Amino acid sequence: MTAAISRAEFVDLLRDEIGLAVAAEDLGRTFDEVPGWDSLHLLTMLVLLEKRVSRPLSLPDFLDAASLETIYELVNR
Amino acid sequence: MTTDTSAALARLRGLHRDGALAERFDEVGPLLAAMSAEDAARAARLLARADLDAARELHPRLPAVRVTVTGHGTLEALRVALVGELARHGYVPSVRLTGFGSYVFELGDPGSELYAEKPDLVVCVLDHATVFDEVGVPFTVEDVERVLAEKLALWRGLAARYGESGSGALVLNTVPLPRLWQARLLDHRSRARLGAAWRRANAELLELGASADRVVVVDVDPLLSAATELSDPRFETYAGAHLSDGLLGAYARELGHLVRARTGRARKVLALDLDGTLWGGILGDDGVEGIEVGHGPRGEAFRRFQGVAKQLASQGVLLAAVSKNDRDTVLAALRDHPGMLLREDDFVRILANWSPKPVNLRALAEGLNLGGDSVVFADDSVHECAAVAAELPETVVVHLGDDPALHAATLLADGWFTTTEITAEDRARTRRYHEEAARSEFLAAAGSAEEFLAGLDVSVRLAPAEPGEIARLSQITLRTNQFNLTTERLSPEEVRERAERPGSRVLAISAADRFGSNGVVGAVFLRARPEGLVIENFLLSCRVFSRGIEQAVLSAVLHAAREAGFAEVHGRYLPTAKNGKVRDLYPHYGFAPVEEGARFVHDLGEIVGVPAHLTLHAEGPVVPEASPEALTI
Numbered sequence: 168m169t170a171a172i173s174r175a176e177f178v179d180l181l182r183d184e185i186g187l188a189v190a191a192e193d194l195g196r197t198f199d200e201v202p203g204w205d206s207l208h209l210l211t212m213l214v215l216l217e218k219r220v221s222r223p224l225s226l227p228d229f230l231d232a233a234s235l236e237t238i239y240e241l242v243n244r
Numbered sequence: 245m246t247t248d249t250s251a252a253l254a255r256l257r258g259l260h261r262d263g264a265l266a267e268r269f270d271e272v273g274p275l276l277a278a279m280s281a282e283d284a285a286r287a288a289r290l291l292a293r294a295d296l297d298a299a300r301e302l303h304p305r306l307p308a309v310r311v312t313v314t315g316h317g318t319l320e321a322l323r324v325a326l327v328g329e330l331a332r333h334g335y336v337p338s339v340r341l342t343g344f345g346s347y348v349f350e351l352g353d354p355g356s357e358l359y360a361e362k363p364d365l366v367v368c369v370l371d372h373a374t375v376f377d378e379v380g381v382p383f384t385v386e387d388v389e390r391v392l393a394e395k396l397a398l399w400r401g402l403a404a405r406y407g408e409s410g411s412g413a414l415v416l417n418t419v420p421l422p423r424l425w426q427a428r429l430l431d432h433r434s435r436a437r438l439g440a441a442w443r444r445a446n447a448e449l450l451e452l453g454a455s456a457d458r459v460v461v462v463d464v465d466p467l468l469s470a471a472t473e474l475s476d477p478r479f480e481t482y483a484g485a486h487l488s489d490g491l492l493g494a495y496a497r498e499l500g501h502l503v504r505a506r507t508g509r510a511r512k513v514l515a516l517d518l519d520g521t522l523w524g525g526i527l528g529d530d531g532v533e534g535i536e537v538g539h540g541p542r543g544e545a546f547r548r549f550q551g552v553a554k555q556l557a558s559q560g561v562l563l564a565a566v567s568k569n570d571r572d573t574v575l576a577a578l579r580d581h582p583g584m585l586l587r588e589d590d591f592v593r594i595l596a597n598w599s600p601k602p603v604n605l606r607a608l609a610e611g612l613n614l615g616g617d618s619v620v621f622a623d624d625s626v627h628e629c630a631a632v633a634a635e636l637p638e639t640v641v642v643h644l645g646d647d648p649a650l651h652a653a654t655l656l657a658d659g660w661f662t663t664t665e666i667t668a669e670d671r672a673r674t675r676r677y678h679e680e681a682a683r684s685e686f687l688a689a690a691g692s693a694e695e696f697l698a699g700l701d702v703s704v705r706l707a708p709a710e711p712g713e714i715a716r717l718s719q720i721t722l723r724t725n726q727f728n729l730t731t732e733r734l735s736p737e738e739v740r741e742r743a744e745r746p747g748s749r750v751l752a753i754s755a756a757d758r759f760g761s762n763g764v765v766g767a768v769f770l771r772a773r774p775e776g777l778v779i780e781n782f783l784l785s786c787r788v789f790s791r792g793i794e795q796a797v798l799s800a801v802l803h804a805a806r807e808a809g810f811a812e813v814h815g816r817y818l819p820t821a822k823n824g825k826v827r828d829l830y831p832h833y834g835f836a837p838v839e840e841g842a843r844f845v846h847d848l849g850e851i852v853g854v855p856a857h858l859t860l861h862a863e864g865p866v867v868p869e870a871s872p873e874a875l876t877i
Contacts, residue, residue, distance in 0.1 A: 183257050186290040203293060207320040210483055211289065226482045 170243045171220040177239050184215050194236040201235065209238075216242050252278040253287055260290040269299035269336060270306060274637060276332035285493060288328025296327070300336045309335040309503055312358050314347040315369030318485040322369065322492040329500030333509070344484070351402040354409035364412045365503060369495075370399065370419050370449075371475075371486040385429070385437045392445040403452060403459045413506065413735070415460045415499065416453065418446045420474050457737040460502065467494040501659035508722035508733045511640060511660040512614060514556060515605060517623035518567035518574060518596070521644055521651070522550055522586065527569055532576050538583015545648035550585040552652045557590055560670025561661050562612065562677060564593040566604045566621070571596040592677040601628050602635035612677070613786040615725070615822065620660045622651075665736060667716040669763045679759045680787060686759075697791065697857040701758040704796050707863035709743045709750040709767075716764045717752060720783050725822040727766075727784040727794070729815070729829065747772040749868045753797055755788050762788055768801060772868045776812035776845070777805045782829075792855035798833050802851045804866035813846040814838075 172180075174191055181187045185208055189201060198204045209229045217224050220242060232238050252275040259265045265272065272291065276284050300308050309330055313319050323339045330337035342350045342358060347368055350358040358366060375395055379387045399416065406414040421442045429435050446465075453461025468474055472490040479485040487495075504510055519526050523546050524536030536543040537550070557563045563586070567574060574596040578588045588594065593611060595604040601623070609616050617638040623629050629643040640660055644651045663670075683700070690696035709717055718736040725731070734742070743750040753766035766784035770777060779801070784794055805813050815830040817823075819841070831837060833852050835844035854860045 182261070184286055184289060186260060186293040205320075207318065207483075210318075210321075210479060210485065214489065226478045230482060 171222075172216070172239075172242055174239065176219075177235075177242070180215060180219070181212075181235065185211060189235065194239060195234055197234050206230075212238065248278045249280045249283045252276070253283045256287045256290065260294070265291065265294035266296070266298035266302060269294075269303050269331075272331050273306075273334040276328065277640075278633075284328055284332060285325065288324050288331075291331055292324040292327045296336060296338055300338070303336060306334060306336045307507065307509075308338070309365075309507065310338045310340075310361070310363040311365045311367060311499075311503075312340050312342060312350075312361065312363040313367045313369065314342040314350050314358065315367075316345065316347065316371055316374045316486065317369070318344070318479075318483055319369055319492070321485065321489045322367070322496060325489075325493045325496035326367075326499060329496045330503060333500050333504055335503070348398065348402070351406055351414075354405065359409055362411045364506070365415060365499070366406065366410065366412065367415045367499060368402070369487070369492075370417055372419055372422055372425065373480070373486040375419070376425055383428075385434050385441065388438060389441045392441060396445055396448055399449065400452065403456055407456060407458045410458060413458050413460055413502075415462060415502065416449060417462045417464045417495065418449055420465055420468055422474050424477065458735070462495065462498055462502075464491065464495060467491060467498070470494065498659065501662040505662045505664050505722070506733070506735065508725070508731075509617075510663050510722070511561075511620045512618040512723070513562045513564060513592075513608070513612065513620065514553060514661070515564045515566045515608060515619055515621045516553060517601075517621075517625065517628065518565055518569060518577075520624035520646075521622060522546060522553070522565075523577075523581075523584075524648065527573055527577055532573070532581055535577065535581065537581060538585075542648055543583060545651075547583055547585050549648055549651040549655075552655065554586055554590060556661055557674055558671065559661075559666050560663070560673045562592045562673065563590055564608050565591050565596060566601055566608065567596045568598055568601075569596045589678065590674065592674055592681075600631065600635075602632050605632060605636055605639060613726075613789070622655055624651075663719075664722070665715045665719065667719055669716050669719070672763065676760075676762065676787065682759050683757070693790075694857075697855075699758070700791070700857070702791050702793070702858040703756050703861065704793050704858055705754040705861045705863065706751055706768075706797055706800050706866060707754075707861075708865065709739070709752045711740075713752045713764055714740050714743065717750060717767045720764070720767050720785065721781070724783045724785060725820070726786050727789065727826050728781070728820075728823050729779075729783070729826055730781045730818040731820050731823060732781050732818075742769060747868050747871060749865070751797075751801075751866065753784065753793065755791070755793055757791075766793070766797070768797060770801070770867055772810075772871050773814075774871065776814055777801075777808075777810040777867055777870070779813065779815045782815070792858055794829065795833065795852055796854045796858055796860045799852050799854045800860060800862045800866055802846060802848060804862070806848045806851065808867050809870050810848065810867070812848060815844045815846070817842060817844070 178191050181189050187203060213224055213226055213229050228241050256275050259268050276287060279287060311326060313323055319341055323341050326339045327337050350356045351368060375391050378391045403414060426435055426438060429438060450461050450463060453459055472494055473488045474491060475486055475488050516522055524542050525534055527535055537546045553563055574594060575588060578584060593608055595608060605621060609619055616636050620640040620642060621632050622642040622644055624644045626643060629641045632639060633641045642655055644654050687696045690699060715736050718734050718739045721734040739750060742748050749770040751768040752764050755762040755765045765788045768782050769780040771780050802813055815835055817827060830844035834850060835846045838845050
């Protein structure tokens with residue numbers, strides 16, 4: 168099965184829509200290690216990703232996530 | 245338009261990736277203005293992360309504005325949207341969020357950071373959770389009524405405290421009632437009582453906005469009618485964000501225009517295309533009888549849109565027609581077509597010819613003595629819109645689509661003409677411009693400028709501001725850009741405060757001539773200081789330039805200062821991009837420079853007289869009492 172959103176698209180979204188300066192290899196970092204991270208970005212990401220994959224995602228799961236990698240997995244689950 | 249918006253977004257993203265947003269912030273406003281609302285919202289998220297302090301330092305010529313956002317819930321979405329909206333209007337914004345849930349403390353304590361940083365605007369966002377968090381489970385309508393009463397008292401108290409201790413303005417909002425709370429009550433009688441109590445509370449909030457100084461209450465219910473959800477239960481429950489991003493985005497748009505109005509940047513002229521904009525069909529081909537207006541479904545839609553334009557004009561917006569047509573045919577259509585709601589008299593200018601529209605719009609602004617940045621241009625042709633946008637970047641271009649039923653919504657999506665208060669002057673503005681046209685014809689017929697002035701029979705009244713003139717005087721400080729010595733913008737409260745302060749005087753300048761009254765056309769702000777009488781600012785509407793009014797007013801003020809015993813009179817000039825024409829006003833009337841081009845002093849020796857062609861009526865005490873130190877020894 169193909170991913171709902173590719174890793175490259177996910178990184179583009181983080182960079183262009185949220186404004187985070189991250190590359191694919193940064194996805195596994197914890198949020199504390201992401202420059203300019205704010206937990207409120209999770210709300211924006213949820214809205215953008217729901218629109219992208221056309222299905223509801225779980226906000227509590229987002230809020231529990233430890234890294235961008237976890238978010239990526241949640242979206243592709 | 246699509247290519248423009250994606251190109252603009254791509255450029256802004258490029259600046260963000262290069263870390264150059266602050267450095268190139270002068271590009272940001274025009275880029276945002278070229279974007280669709282959706283793309284502008286995306287750009288706003290990047291801007292909200294930019295170093296706006298650096299942008300402010302790097303671009304001192306761009307206007308800066310500071311807003312503090314406070315309230316009950318998570319309001320990051322409003323901060324982001326507001327940064328975007330203010331940047332779109334050309335400001336370098338600073339938008340600070342107070343700590344979560346701290347609004348009662350921040351607004352209630354005049355020693356708080358909120359008061360210390362003196363923002364231009366404080367936005368305190370009220371929402372339903374403020375009330376329902378305290379009604380308990382299970383609740384009755386009486387519980388809600390009790391909490392509403394407590395909250396209203398609290399909000400009133402905070403607004404009063406801000407009125408006493410705040411600078412700028414405090415913005416509150418009405419609180420829409422979510423269905424999710426109403427639906428917890430099972431009987432319709434209780435629901436009706438809840439709805440009535442809720443709306444009474446909102447009505448009281450709105451009354452506060454209609455009466456209190458420094459307090460604006462934005463009615464957000466109409467924003468919800470544009471298919472925006474009030475709140476997302478998931479965001480409410482998990483993140484304390486009680487109002488949806490869509491609603492906060494629409495609210496930010498309103499706030500952007502409120503800031504424009506309060507800083508003297510509201511637009512003044514609506515320039516309208518005709519064929520396809522005010523009526524259907526092509527006048528040149530179809531003839532006066534053939535155009536669609538007032539009859540048939542589309543004709544009725546065009547007529548309704550004309551009604552919107554007429555409504556704006558009744559409140560001071562100047563209407564102009566800019567159309568590629570034969571002028572005589574246009575005049576015949578406006579005069580003879582039975583379905584027309586707008587007539588020739590509703591327009592201050594009718595530019596119907598075959599010149600390119602940018603040329604006509606430039607001539608329009610010049611003829612009205614205004615800048616292109618005062619004009620909003622609306623046209624159904626994408627081609628004409630693009631031509632104007634390319635040639636006149638300072639003019640707002642509204643592209644109306646093919647369906648006239650949507651024209652009004654498109655035009656009013658942005659509050660370009662939003663103003664702080666409508667005055668009698670606004671209601672008479674179109675008529676005054678017609679009188680102005682009669683004056684111009686008289687000028688053309690007169691042999692010389694002297695002959696013109698002598699025949700014009702100008703009379704000028706100079707008197708301390710009366711309560712009924714305060715709103716108009718504030719408006720003069722907000723609207724006047726050319727004859728404005730310091731460009732200090734003042735709210736009605738600030739004008740009133742200066743009018744009442746001991747040692748200070750606000751003078752209203754009114755003018756009339758053989759063609760009618762011009763109303764209040766200018767203001768002088770005076771203050772007695774130890775060094776003498778200070779003219780804090782002197783303003784005159786562009787409609788009455790070149791009539792010797794400034795000379796008459798200065799003559800009266802200087803003579804009154806001498807009689808009151810002042811040793812000297814000081815004046816200052818603060819240059820802007822638009823007030824170059826008054827740079828030499830003070831030296832021209834006998835003031836000596838103290839600081840070249842900025843500060844001037846008059847020793848009250850030789851005082852200029854009142855020009856012979858006009859009559860001056862100076863009433864009441866023209867200058868404040870001199871303090872003992874300010875007197876001549």
